[in-house]
Amino acid sequence: MAGSQLKRLKASLHKEGLIGPQKSKKDKKRDSKSGVKRMDKRAALEGIREQFNPFDLKHNVRGPKFDVTSNRPTNKAIHGRPMEAKTASEERRRQTLTVDEQRKNKVGGIVDRRFGENDPTLAPEERMLERFARETQSRHKKSSMFDLEDDEPGFDLTHGGKALSLDGPALVDDFDEDMEGLSDEDEDNEGRRAYLKRKALTEGEDVDVDDAQPERKKTKQEIYSEIIAKSKAHKAARQEAKDEDEDIREELNKELNNIKNLLFRTKDPRNNEPLDKAAEDAERVKMEKEYDLRVRQMLQDRRAQPTERTKTDEEQAAEASERLQKLEEKRQKRMRGEQESESEDEKEKDTEEAEPTADFMEEDDDDEFGLGGGIAEKSKKSKIRPTATELGFDDEDDFFIEDDIVASGSELSLDEEEDEDESDEDGEDDDEFTKGLLGETEQKDPAFSMSSNTGSKDDPEGVPYSYASCPETHQEFLDAIKNVPVEKLHVVIVRIRTIFHAQLDSQNKAKLGKFTLALIHHLPHLASQPKLPPFSVFEQLIRHIHSLAKTYPIEVACEFRSHLEDFAKTRPLDPNLGDLIIFTAIGTVFPPSDHFHQVVTPAQLEIARFLGQKIPKQLSDLAKGVYLSILILQYQQVSKRYMPELINFNLNTLLALAPQSRKNVPFPVHELPGGLRLSNAQATEIRKLNCYDCVESERSAKDQNAFKIAIIDSTVKVLEAAAMLWADKTSFLETFEPFKQILEHLASKSCRSHFPEALRDRMRKVQTKMDQMLKLAQIQRKPLELHHHRPLAIKSSMPKFEDTFDPNKHYDPDRERAESAKLRKEFKNERKGAMRELRKDANFMAREKLRVKKAKDEAYEKKYKRLVAEIQGEEGRESNAYAREKEARKKAAKRNK
């Protein structure tokens, strides 16, 4: 499109059809019909204007950067219309700012000069005070006394020394008072006026009450209120009429019956209808009420539930066995010291699917350590595997603590369940137990069942039936059983437990707890008697403690632990009989198979310390060691854990007692002090060791030999049992090889002759057994394959990719920081915008002021010029007139001349 601007304009106008050859009438008509023409024309003109004034638009200077095809509107070349925006903002300012400016300090059209009127910070009192101060100041400022403009009186008129004031009560204008009174009685007046008016109306006199006053025009309010009053009155009248009508109708209705009776005199039973109706109503109300009540009752009724069927014996047995099985599973888990993994579970199922219930049924019956048989099989097959338990090991700084945490963690859940179980099983357990203990005779004895009521009557054996208070310390317990034969001890305990059963009194639970501790105290006390009581007493006592421990596990455990602590502090290598009994009790009351147990673990450690560190000085030390070794083996019947100290001690015992010494064993040998080796005991009987052997005493040579033979026999038995127990240990060969060698040594010529024949036989048997076991172990021996682990994955460190990455977005991973950055940016933008606006406002105001000033100046100039011109005109006129006058005078003078 070449050519000058003008040409182009013409061309475009032509193209739009705005100029050019005139249209025919027909065309015009058609256009007007469509009615679009004028609008079109305007739009077209707009377009052309725009097109020819490119500076009104803001363009991208270099045009679009790339040619992009998209479905979005492409009109992106125009970024804005600065002129339009400017005018718009100007207009907006004119509308807001100028108005504000003009309104400034003005109320209505008047400039408000009152001090502090628009100052919200000023309290009204302060404002008033300030105003008063200013007023007085301004009054003082007035220097001229004779300023006529001063409308305020500078001095007041006085009369007789008193200020003359209109406010004073003394000088009250009568007129005013009158007016006031009038205004007060305005209403009355009104009433009176109305009255007069009415009177006039009624009397027909055309007398205006308000003669003196002209008729006042009614206000709108009055008119409206009048109208309202009128309409109300109409309404009331209508209502009244209606009521009247109603009354009449009622009367008619009442009389209708009579009329009907008069009309149809038939025997109608419903002649007393209204009465019937009332009764019916009452009935219905009653019925409804009843119905509601029923509904509510039904809502409250609980839905009937099926009662639990009484279980058959088989079912009960099955349930019991299931419970036992569950307990057993928990125990297994504790033994491994871990949460069982699922795979292991399955494995176990595979191997142990075969009639587990039958197994447990059986055990339920015999209820003894026979338990071990089935479990032993189980644990044999379930290989102990390292699991997550050892994760605690990662942090080796506090390894022992960590381990404990893990162990306790794994037990936590179990305990909770246990508690639940316990709560329901405890009662019945207890009852069963006490029942069993009571024995049939006592149960039938009426005196006993009423024991709490009967006085302090004793039964034939001298055991009292009732106790005033539950013995809570050992001393009290000793007092209570002072006169009771030791054989009847359990009867006393049963009675105390019955009398102070937890269900009988709320305080009994605590009392029984303390009683339990006293019982535990009683164990070593009994054992320290010079004449040992029969072991059935110990047995009963421990069983009682066991059953009470189910209710008071923490207390009992703490008591046992304090015993252990005492033992560890005072006599770690010199246990007495009481300690031995305590260790035995721990082994039965608590499950010694647990991986970790708060009581059993320290107890085992203490036994191990004795076995490992005791340097035997006398035969009783050896006897104690044998007892503790048996205990350990019993502890480990189920879990089969290995204790090196046990092997050491027992082998050492054999070596120390052997007629000849022998070297080359894998542990330090402690020889007994001289003369304690066995010699010439061929004729000795083999007897069992007993608890009296644990106490050192003088013995004859024969007894001494019997004692030694008993120790050797027991030791061999212990080691044999240990070999059986640990037969499947990986290092069985190395562990028991020394035992075999020592047996060989004892069977050698120099030693053999000293042993009695029976023992020799025994040892020979054990030796062949050991030979077989060792051979078997050798055959079963396989190289270790511990590390069939899955190979560890190499740690991958892939960079994190953002799928829809936007460079304008901020990918700050720190949420808080990102948010604060966003806020900061927003604040910056806002601040910039606000400053720009303010600057524009200020510019506008300046411009506006300038404009106003200019206008004012111009007006002034104009006026000034007008005045000057006027004056000049007048002057000119005057001078002209003067000149004319002068001319005329000249002419006249000339003329006169």
Added chain:
Amino acid sequence: MPSKTAEAPLKRKRSKGAEKPKKRARSDSGSDAEDNAQAEILLLENGILESKKNYNNITKLLDLSRNKKDGESSLIATVALCRVFLRLLAQGSMQKKADQSEKETIVIQWLKDRLVDYEGVLIDALAEDDTESTALTLAMRVLKAEGQYRDNKDEYSFPEPFLKDIVHAIVFNGSEDLREEFCEKYLGEYCDVRYYAFKVMSEIFGTDESDQSTREALFNNAYEMLSFFDEVPDTMEEMGEYYLEKPPKKHPVTILSQQKRLGQVAWLAALRLGPNRDQRKQVLQIMTRSIAPWFTQPEFLADFLTDSYNAGGSISLLALGGIFYLIQHRNLDYPSFYTKLYSLLDSDILHSKHRSRFLRLLDTFLNSTHLPAALIASFIKRLARLSLNAPPAAIVSIVPLFYNLFRKHPSTTFMMHRVPRSKEEKALIENEGWNDPFDMAESDPMLTNAIDSCIWELVQHQSHYHPNVATVSKIISEQFTKQTYNLEDFLDHSYGSLLDAELSKQVRKPPVVEFMIPKRIFLPQDPASGAEDNLLTKIWGFE
């Protein structure tokens, strides 16, 4: 009376031992008599200081101080004499000058003789339990004065003979407290005292004592004094201050190596006394820390150490540390060191009191990756075998050691994981079992075949009765993800510490109680129930 006021603090300084005779004196002679005696001594003392005429009072005082019967006044006399001599020395009235008359020289000579007498009194007093502490203070003060106000001002000289007497008295006759006091107050504090004390000590120990028991007693005392220094000073600043004035430069006292050399000489002299077994152990225990650093030529220790190392038992274990010190610092070449080390792994080692000390060293010795794997394997296998009879604390400490060794010597890991190569081999193992090639009796660690063996022992410990031991043992069959275990965390345990760890924990949650109450514990089962008796009843008799 100014001297009376001076009396009070001195009285207070008296050792506790002095109180006993004082009480006795009070009880039999009363306080008046005592006051009189004291006043007399004070008078005598003042007289000496007032004029030279009263010098004869010195002999009176000396007599008084020698008079052991009246302990109180003898002590006061000793103190008074000390003051007198200190003042005389300070005045210079005991110094020879060029322009002195013959008479004066005689007086000075006489005074010097009295001083020697007085020193004899002090040395005697050192042997007494009651007076030793005071005597030591006085003697050291006199020593100082003697050193300071000597005849020849220009030359540095230390009153060595007197010191030798003092040290001799302390070493031979002094009590334990006295030795400790001497070490604490003088030997440890002042480097010149130490220097000359070491010197005289080596002379004293050098004297030949034929009697074995006296030599042992002497060694005990010497050990007590010499082992006072836990840490051997490294710089001259650490050596301490000078008791006398600072000697001129280049004087041997000021040189660290000279000081150390004398320490070495003293120790060597002490060791030559021929310590017995227990003393040897004592010496070996502090060898690397307190003895060897004194030695500028530690080679001198080599004989002693190798003798001890070959002695066997715990002495060998203890000597190992010293040997290692020599190897480390002096590049000592110990022939067949590892064989000897291997021979130390006997049945007692894991039960020994010095177990952790030995294991620490063993860890150091086996630390090198250049050692043959067969050797490492022998050590591992032998320790594992011994651990079958070891206490839990020992097992806990060797397992992490094994772990670290396995990590460092990957070819030994076959001991944990050995898969049969061929089918025939597998079948053979299935049928006949696998023979352990390890030879426990072999003494050369390179020939034991341990590397072809396996550590079944540790697998057995995985079912150890102590839960922590079992858990620690399981790291062997875990994946070896950890770089190393810090051995220090596992070394110092014992039954006591393990028990404490268990018993010190509070019981918070209820412990599990065995759910089945056994029918019988001690007594045999009812024959009717058909249940088996428990082990206790079978073996033990309860009647």
